[in-house]
Amino acid sequence: MNIRSEQPRILIIGAGAVGGYIGAYLSRSGRDVILADPWVEHVEAMRRDGLRLQGTSPEECFTTPVRALHLGELQSLRCERLVDIVFISLKSYDTAWASMLLRDVLAPGAVVVVMQNSINEPTVAEVLGWPCVLGGIANKIVVELIQPGFIRRAIAKGGAGFEVFRVGEPHGRITPRAKMIAEMLSEVDSTKITPALWGERWSKLVQNAMSNAVASVSGLSTRSYIEEPSTRRLSIRVAGETAHVGQAIGYPLEPINGEAPELWIEAWREAEGAASGNGAFKRAEEVVLGIASRMEYTARPSMAQDLAKGRRSEIEHINGMVVQEAASHGVEAPINAALLKRVREIELGRAAPSLDFARSI
Ligand SMILES: NC(=O)C1=CN([C@@H]2O[C@H](COP(=O)(O)OP(=O)(O)OC[C@H]3O[C@@H](n4cnc5c(N)ncnc54)[C@H](OP(=O)(O)O)[C@@H]3O)[C@@H](O)[C@H]2O)C=CC1
Numbered sequence: 001m002n003i004r005s006e007q008p009r010i011l012i013i014g015a016g017a018v019g020g021y022i023g024a025y026l027s028r029s030g031r032d033v034i035l036a037d038p039w040v041e042h043v044e045a046m047r048r049d050g051l052r053l054q055g056t057s058p059e060e061c062f063t064t065p066v067r068a069l070h071l072g073e074l075q076s077l078r079c080e081r082l083v084d085i086v087f088i089s090l091k092s093y094d095t096a097w098a099s100m101l102l103r104d105v106l107a108p109g110a111v112v113v114v115m116q117n118s119i120n121e122p123t124v125a126e127v128l129g130w131p132c133v134l135g136g137i138a139n140k141i142v143v144e145l146i147q148p149g150f151i152r153r154a155i156a157k158g159g160a161g162f163e164v165f166r167v168g169e170p171h172g173r174i175t176p177r178a179k180m181i182a183e184m185l186s187e188v189d190s191t192k193i194t195p196a197l198w199g200e201r202w203s204k205l206v207q208n209a210m211s212n213a214v215a216s217v218s219g220l221s222t223r224s225y226i227e228e229p230s231t232r233r234l235s236i237r238v239a240g241e242t243a244h245v246g247q248a249i250g251y252p253l254e255p256i257n258g259e260a261p262e263l264w265i266e267a268w269r270e271a272e273g274a275a276s277g278n279g280a281f282k283r284a285e286e287v288v289l290g291i292a293s294r295m296e297y298t299a300r301p302s303m304a305q306d307l308a309k310g311r312r313s314e315i316e317h318i319n320g321m322v323v324q325e326a327a328s329h330g331v332e333a334p335i336n337a338a339l340l341k342r343v344r345e346i347e348l349g350r351a352a353p354s355l356d357f358a359r360s361i
Pocket residue numbers: 014015016017018019037038039089090091092115116117118138139141142143144145301302309314
């Protein structure tokens with residue numbers, strides 16, 4: 001990226017829960033930020049009333065003026081000023097067209113931070129080329145776009161020992177631009193630069209595979225599905241299966257919920273009766289119960305938010321990706337496949353979320 005004397009121009013494409021949350025903080029700190037979103041009412045509300053955030057402490061509750069654009073207005077930036085930094089925070093299935101849209105508004109040397117779940121960097125790179133791509137991971141942020149112009153966060157901010165944002169170059173080097181983006185994100189929440197983007201990505205996929213689909217199929221909030229023994233067990237089984245697939249593919253996995261991948265794999269083997277009990281399952285239960293205790297009962301993962309709103313989910317990019325990758329590497333992923341099937345049935349209106357539906361896996 002060219003370092004210019006003027007402030008870099010930042011575009012957030014997808015000003016939903018994650019993008020809007022980041023955009024509100026960066027706008028409030030006086031940066032040149034544009035939030036672009038497909039939801040017309042949301043853009044209108046942001047223009048009219050600003051963007052309102054609510055968090056778990058008084059300092060995290062504020063409303064800030066933001067500059068919001070409808071997607072169709074993005075082309076006007078060519079007549080004004082191009083963008084230096086982009087955060088893509090749309091759903092995974094929107095990544096390809098968003099990358100096409102970005103082609104005309106990027107300044108030379110711009111950096112595009114892929115701030116989504118799943119693994120979307122290759123999709124962006126296919127359109128915009130690898131040199132502009134930087135990975136961004138949002139870990140335990142738990143945010144929801146409650147209504148147009150209003151985002152709620154249901155878990156306390158990160159801090160010493162736990163970085164909510166992770167920024168990493170696809171090649172793993174610690175570059176000046178990665179440092180610059182990490183510094184910027186530190187204005188929002190704790191951030192680290194990682195040399196291990198791909199391991200971080202798959203480890204985050206494990207968290208999403210175990211959490212998003214289980215909450216979606218059961219209809220329970222994150223805290224409630226963890227407190228319920230049958231869904232807690234299901235989520236640990238998915239975690240182990242997904243970590244196992246990641247290792248079989250060759251991802252050097254990072255810690256998952258603060259624990260080594262081997263714990264989840266061992267716990268899964270124990271739950272499937274394939275390993276004698278050595279306490280891994282019990283330890284995994286303690287870990288997830290500890291996470292649940294820090295969450296509000298209303299908190300639900302993004303996939304469960306989508307299903308509750310009758311919207312398309314990212315299931316094909318989360319558990320679906322695990323199934324697909326497993327198949328192409330000769331590994332089995334039956335629990336992910338069962339979750340994929342059930343969430344698709346809910347999306348198609350052929351089934352409703354319930355505890356029994358989750359217990360059938
Ligand atoms: N929410 C979270 O806590 C976390 C989410 N992520 C990831 O971040 C990425 C973005 O997700 P997230 O910010 O949650 O997405 P949101 O659902 O909050 O927003 C994404 C888009 O959804 C649309 N939208 C949202 N709600 C409505 C509604 N009620 N009616 C109509 N349209 C609506 C908007 O455009 P459109 O209609 O075109 O979709 C919006 O831009 C995903 O990859 C997700 O997995 C990562 C970590 C945590």
